[in-house]
Amino acid sequence: MSEVTIHVSEKEKALMLAMADLNGLTISELARTMILGTLEKQMDLATYNEAMKEHQKFDESVSHDEMKKELGLC
Numbered sequence: 001m002s003e004v005t006i007h008v009s010e011k012e013k014a015l016m017l018a019m020a021d022l023n024g025l026t027i028s029e030l031a032r033t034m035i036l037g038t039l040e041k042q043m044d045l046a047t048y049n050e051a052m053k054e055h056q057k058f059d060e061s062v063s064h065d066e067m068k069k070e071l072g073l074c
Helices: 010-022 027-057 064-070
Strands: none
Touching: 010 027
């Protein structure tokens, strides 16, 4: 397994240790989980934003009311 070192203040370390303890994790597990989780969310958001750009180029959406009319439901 690889090792990564980060520098934090004593106050930040205390917060990280407290949160790790609260969640029953080591500080390494907490850091890994939070960092990777944040990266995954950023990747998901980037993918979503790209998909929305494409969708908006070729948007064929209809409103709920338009769909009801189209289906003869009103």
